Amino acid sequence: MTSPQVLAANSLPSAAALSPIASSLDPYVPLLGASEVAELHALARPLEGSCVDMVNSTFVGGGVAEILTRLLPLMRGVGLDARWHVMAGDLEFFEVTKAFHNALHGTSHQFRPRDFEIFMDYSQRNRQLVPQEGEFVVIHDPQPAALIEYRSAEDKRPWIWRCHIDLSHPSKEVWSFLERFVSKYAGAIFSSPEYSRQLPVSQYLFFPSIDPFSDKNRELEPSFISGVLERYGIDPKRPILTQISRFDRLKDPVGVVRAYQIVKRYFDCQLVLAGGGASDDPEGQVVLQETLEAARGDRDIHVLELPAASPLDVNALQRASTIVIQKSLREGFGLTVSEALWKKKPVVASAVGGIPLQVIHRQTGLLAHSVEGAAYQIRYLLSHPKIAQKLGEQGHEHVRENFLITGNLRRYLTLFLHLKNCYKQ
Amino acid sequence: MNTAKEPFQFVTASNLTCVENHVANTINKLLEGLDQASDAAIFYHTFQTLGEHHFLTEGFSNDFAQWVLSAFNQPMLAERLASIDVRDYVSVAALRNDLKMITAEFCEQHPKDADQLALEPFYFCKAVQVTVPLTWEANTLAGFRAGLERLTHASFYHHFLASRLRLQLRTNDFSHWFSVALGLDELADKANRIDIYTNTLDSARAELIVLVEKEMTKKEARA
Numbered sequence: 001m002t003s004p005q006v007l008a009a010n011s012l013p014s015a016a017a018l019s020p021i022a023s024s025l026d027p028y029v030p031l032l033g034a035s036e037v038a039e040l041h042a043l044a045r046p047l048e049g050s051c052v053d054m055v056n057s058t059f060v061g062g063g064v065a066e067i068l069t070r071l072l073p074l075m076r077g078v079g080l081d082a083r084w085h086v087m088a089g090d091l092e093f094f095e096v097t098k099a100f101h102n103a104l105h106g107t108s109h110q111f112r113p114r115d116f117e118i119f120m121d122y123s124q125r126n127r128q129l130v131p132q133e134g135e136f137v138v139i140h141d142p143q144p145a146a147l148i149e150y151r152s153a154e155d156k157r158p159w160i161w162r163c164h165i166d167l168s169h170p171s172k173e174v175w176s177f178l179e180r181f182v183s184k185y186a187g188a189i190f191s192s193p194e195y196s197r198q199l200p201v202s203q204y205l206f207f208p209s210i211d212p213f214s215d216k217n218r219e220l221e222p223s224f225i226s227g228v229l230e231r232y233g234i235d236p237k238r239p240i241l242t243q244i245s246r247f248d249r250l251k252d253p254v255g256v257v258r259a260y261q262i263v264k265r266y267f268d269c270q271l272v273l274a275g276g277g278a279s280d281d282p283e284g285q286v287v288l289q290e291t292l293e294a295a296r297g298d299r300d301i302h303v304l305e306l307p308a309a310s311p312l313d314v315n316a317l318q319r320a321s322t323i324v325i326q327k328s329l330r331e332g333f334g335l336t337v338s339e340a341l342w343k344k345k346p347v348v349a350s351a352v353g354g355i356p357l358q359v360i361h362r363q364t365g366l367l368a369h370s371v372e373g374a375a376y377q378i379r380y381l382l383s384h385p386k387i388a389q390k391l392g393e394q395g396h397e398h399v400r401e402n403f404l405i406t407g408n409l410r411r412y413l414t415l416f417l418h419l420k421n422c423y424k425q
Numbered sequence: 426m427n428t429a430k431e432p433f434q435f436v437t438a439s440n441l442t443c444v445e446n447h448v449a450n451t452i453n454k455l456l457e458g459l460d461q462a463s464d465a466a467i468f469y470h471t472f473q474t475l476g477e478h479h480f481l482t483e484g485f486s487n488d489f490a491q492w493v494l495s496a497f498n499q500p501m502l503a504e505r506l507a508s509i510d511v512r513d514y515v516s517v518a519a520l521r522n523d524l525k526m527i528t529a530e531f532c533e534q535h536p537k538d539a540d541q542l543a544l545e546p547f548y549f550c551k552a553v554q555v556t557v558p559l560t561w562e563a564n565t566l567a568g569f570r571a572g573l574e575r576l577t578h579a580s581f582y583h584h585f586l587a588s589r590l591r592l593q594l595r596t597n598d599f600s601h602w603f604s605v606a607l608g609l610d611e612l613a614d615k616a617n618r619i620d621i622y623t624n625t626l627d628s629a630r631a632e633l634i635v636l637v638e639k640e641m642t643k644k645e646a647r648a
Binding site: 033034035036038039042043045046190193194196198202203204205351352356360361362367369401410411413414415417418421 | 491579
């Protein structure tokens with residue numbers, strides 16, 4: 001079994017840190033304005049020195065670790081004592097939690113009573129993980145959710161459960177098992193109203209966020225972008241339609257090709273389908289082959305299988321795009337949409353998962369519900385570049401207000417202030 | 426220059442969005458939700474949305490109207506819901522009644538459409554607000570102008586829009602202060618008439634600054 005770990009202030013897992021990580025809000029001033037940053041400090045002032053314990057199941061890999069890697073230094077930068085604890089476990093535990101994860105996403109699975117015992121056994125072994133002293137505890141995702149069972153009677157702090165996954169169609173068996181723990185928390189945080197459940201505790205809405213200074217989102221030199229286009233044989237002079245996503249049926253890459261083929265009758269454009277997930281995933285390989293088959297014979301379709309860590313290439317492809325597409329059949333939150341909007345790109349996307357929160361139809365992008373609908377919206381934007389530009393600009397503002405890492409910091413500060421007021425009474 | 430009887434205390438305001446247990450997937454269910462949702466939820470989907478989407482100046486007046494348009498493509502109902510001006514209301518109950526009345530009329534006249542399934546459901550939410558005083562306050566119009574420029578969108582929204590229902594008045598924090606602390610009723614009235622639907626928060630603030638500067642010039646000329 002791996003040992004429980006805690007990260008000391010300012011020590012961060014290097015593998016997760018692809019670009020320098022800001023611990024001060026100063027670099028955000030040009031993006032947000034001095035007032036916004038001053039108000040973040042004002043919100044943090046009553047919380048100065050408060051100890052926040054964040055608990056999850058890994059330091060590296062996955063969205064939660066990525067968020068915490070960037071969020072915790074910012075929390076420390078505004079005066080909170082933010083600590084990160086990782087639950088210890090070994091293969092049998094993580095096999096069970098992986099199965100839980102899939103079942104909560106709606107995949108059917110036959111669980112044995114032993115699986116639930118393993119889950120509780122490892123929760124019990126990690127009972128000392130959360131220090132006794134401090135002001136707030138935030139437990140991320142289902143793996144450490146049962147730690148609340150082992151909270152001491154003297155521990156009167158508010159414990160919050162942050163759920164990053166889609167609980168809209170969970171396995172009843174797993175959810176009813178977890179629900180009895182979740183109901184003991186002071187509140188639960190979800191990424192979209194769709195993912196929330198009927199619970200006896202307050203349910204808060206925290207959008208996932210992007211960091212404008214990460215490699216996937218930071219500004220790039222035009223020469224770098226040109227270099228990426230040249231490397232992949234993409235013509236910068238003709239319109240580029242792009243979908244960035246894994247080769248997964250739920251992302252509907254073949255549907256994107258069909259939509260492009262309709263558009264192509266009217267516009268001399270190119271399609272870029274870029275993503276990973278095919279090399280280590282048998283189904284991904286099949287979907288990639290289906291996509292290549294659908295694209296066969298058209299030299300303007302670029303199917304790019306990118307290595308897992310190619311954030312700069314993804315960034316460059318998004319920045320070079322005329323329109324970004326996200327034609328998913330089912331989606332989590334779909335942060336690739338926020339990434340595109342942040343780059344002021346007009347987006348045509350399906351109204352699934354968290355996408356309608358990001359794409360407000362006709363305001364920050366266009367929503368579609370079919371191949372033909374997506375093709376129509378793309379044609380509309382190619383014919384109306386001024387409208388496309390306006391949608392991109394409004395989309396950028398929408399992301400600036402709601403989906404940046406600093407917004408996430410603001411929500412946590414607000415939650416802690418709210419809990420502090422409630423627990424004082 | 427006039428010194429205020431009481432200083433204007435600028436605050437920073439921040440909202441936490443909470444998901445309620447009402448979900449609507451038809452217009453009939455929307456009507457049910459409008460009846461049963463908390464006052465905070467009605468406030469959230471009408472007032473709060475103006476703050477959250479402050480950069481939009483067209484077609485976005487409240488979440489109900491936006492949903493009816495995008496999930497059902499019902500422009501007539503959307504238009505009627507969008508035409509509700511939150512400045513006409515001094516209580517959430519009155520605002521709720523009008524939203525219900527418009528929606529109920531539609532359900533009565535178009536029973537089939539009222540049962541049509543939405544492309545995506547509507548989740549009723551509400552906001553919990555936290556405020557923290559900022560380190561600056563204003564005693565004069567000049568000080569007020571300087572403070573106004575430093576406010577974020579969220580805080581400007583708090584003083585200018587959210588305050589209306591908090592005060593239970595047809596006014597806002599700024600106009601209230603102009604009138605009560607400085608005796609400037611005309612400025613208070615003009616500030617209160619800035620159109621919050623056709624302006625972004627930035628352009629509303631710019632309009633307010635112009636009004637304050639004109640008042641300052643007037644006062645200097647008199648002096």
